Amino acid sequence: MRGQVTPTPVVSATPTPTIAGYTMEQVKANNSAQKCWSAIDSKVYDLTNWISSHPGGAGAITSLCGTDGTAAFKGQHGGSGQPASRLAGYLLGPLNK
Template sequence: MADTAQSQPRQQPQPEVKAGTEPQTIVTAIVQPEGPDAETTEPIPVEVDLNQVYTFDELVLHNKDGDLWLAIDGTVYDLTKFSGEHPGGKKILLGVAGTDASKKYRKYHGDNILKRYAYEYKIGTLKIEVKEKESKGFFSRFKKKK
């Protein structure tokens, strides 16, 4: 019988959830200091709140090499470290950095990719902001303005 352990993809560690409890939302990430101003080269543990909510205005600020966030289906991911590993190349991710990349993601990938990387790169959720559509009909003249 062949050993199938080698052919299985390595699974990312998942937070342990006990019956009747909520999943852990604050996790410890390991950050590797970089650049000439880094005081140490040792990894630093940093707490990350996975329930952090980001606005679209915050998301769009992270749209460049070295600071690359995107949202997929309402979840915000920091793909800065992953961008160099992306099979399609960093350029693909830079093209959707700072945006809701859900449609583009769905065009090329299935849920299995998100499941594989979500735990490692998820940093929060995207706040859905619904703007009220301005009415242009006859009766809109009589509507009270807020």
């Protein structure tokens, strides 16, 4: 079997961001602490791994699971750079309206 090369599979630990985007129905389907998505400012975020780390407690995040969390996020964090920067790390892709 000389000359044969076996391709190495690429494993992705997180969902791959998509240009096509996500629907609100997809966000609503991920509405638990085990799979927590939220739409904020027309973008979809997977907040599942942030639940246990949020300084304000898990409840602040689980209340956003499966919802449009824009008002709650802005109401709590306003224009603060650090929360917005942290949120960016959980981005899945745009919300299709």
